[in-house]
Amino acid sequence: MKLKSLALAFCCCLSAAQAFAATKSDVDFSAQDYARYESALALYKAGDYGASLDQLKPLAEKGLPEAQFRLGLIYYTGSGVARDFIQAADWISRAAGQDYPSAQVVYGLMHERGDHVPQDWLRAVELYKAAAAQDRPDAQTILARRYELPRGVEQDYPQAVEYYKDAVASGYAPAKYYFGLMRLEGVGIEKSAERGAALVREAADAGFVPAMFSLGQLYAFGPEVKQDCRMAMDYMLKASSAGYAAAFHGLGRLYAEGVCVGKDMDKGMAFMEEAARKGSSGAQYWLARAYERGKGVPKSIFKAYVWYAITARRSGITAEGDKAREAVMQLEDRLKPETVRRARREAEAFKESSLADDDDVISLLKIYESSAGHR
Numbered sequence: 001m002k003l004k005s006l007a008l009a010f011c012c013c014l015s016a017a018q019a020f021a022a023t024k025s026d027v028d029f030s031a032q033d034y035a036r037y038e039s040a041l042a043l044y045k046a047g048d049y050g051a052s053l054d055q056l057k058p059l060a061e062k063g064l065p066e067a068q069f070r071l072g073l074i075y076y077t078g079s080g081v082a083r084d085f086i087q088a089a090d091w092i093s094r095a096a097g098q099d100y101p102s103a104q105v106v107y108g109l110m111h112e113r114g115d116h117v118p119q120d121w122l123r124a125v126e127l128y129k130a131a132a133a134q135d136r137p138d139a140q141t142i143l144a145r146r147y148e149l150p151r152g153v154e155q156d157y158p159q160a161v162e163y164y165k166d167a168v169a170s171g172y173a174p175a176k177y178y179f180g181l182m183r184l185e186g187v188g189i190e191k192s193a194e195r196g197a198a199l200v201r202e203a204a205d206a207g208f209v210p211a212m213f214s215l216g217q218l219y220a221f222g223p224e225v226k227q228d229c230r231m232a233m234d235y236m237l238k239a240s241s242a243g244y245a246a247a248f249h250g251l252g253r254l255y256a257e258g259v260c261v262g263k264d265m266d267k268g269m270a271f272m273e274e275a276a277r278k279g280s281s282g283a284q285y286w287l288a289r290a291y292e293r294g295k296g297v298p299k300s301i302f303k304a305y306v307w308y309a310i311t312a313r314r315s316g317i318t319a320e321g322d323k324a325r326e327a328v329m330q331l332e333d334r335l336k337p338e339t340v341r342r343a344r345r346e347a348e349a350f351k352e353s354s355l356a357d358d359d360d361v362i363s364l365l366k367i368y369e370s371s372a373g374h375r
Helices: 003-012 031-045 049-062 065-077 085-097 101-113 121-132 137-148 157-169 173-185 193-205 209-221 229-241 245-257 265-277 281-293 301-314 319-332 337-349 361-372
Strands: none
Touching: 031 049, 031 065, 049 065, 065 085, 065 101, 085 101, 101 121, 101 137, 101 361, 121 137, 137 157, 137 173, 137 361, 157 173, 173 193, 173 209, 173 361, 193 209, 209 229, 209 245, 229 245, 245 265, 245 281, 265 281, 281 301, 281 319, 301 319, 301 337
């Protein structure tokens, strides 16, 4: 039996009060209501959030779940308005109460984060399962990620695999990518470099940017696929043109190490610095190590300290952040107190982009809506 069927049975066993914060509307919506919603949605997509909000609110108050969700999402993401978790939770919970799957996905995220609702991982999983039971590949992928990593549930590779398979069957690119990585690594499933690489390639060709970067890495460094430098550069450049931080890091490695291109440390450093500004802790750590060792650049313990301090912002979040925090403490013994203070000020002044995770729930939702033409 597929997991989506199990999830449906599970959700049906919950009482309405347990499962959702609202009940289904008994209102019959007219063609005019839906036309007004389409107009509001067009304004939303055009970035005219104020006008969109004005048109959505009466429809949401009337009980149209699509309008309730979109209104709540505007407040949740702060699109054209100040972020308001109270309003977001109110409207999104109403739409979730009407079994609207997009709302169930976002309300699940709110429970994961504790955004004006009690932080409750079990509740989040219940909501994701309710959306997954409606054949939503984004919810299926979120659940697969939670069971694979795990987050909020006990690790369960068979469950992860089943959810991935359901999402992959619908053609959802992020699911192909993450399932492809599982097959490449042979974690929780039989290893298959051929099938794994094929899935990552399908995701990349469908436009999923993290897959473009990973495929470029595979073609450059292998070993799962035969080295193909033209394909490596093609996919890496596509990912970088989308502003993907890891792609700039990857291009920096290619030039710094002379893989698939002539070795050019200046270009390598330029790509690494761009990746660092975009929030790549891997690139930040690489720069710190380069300055500490004098690898391709003049040795500078001061600059090494600055980059280690920047990377250490993600201590407890990334492996590079943890290693950088230890390096900072070690370098303090080699620098004068005034030099340490100056380096700290320079690190504090460094501005970087805020990176979302590749499997960020809102991003996965947007990819689904974009690919499905979802309203």
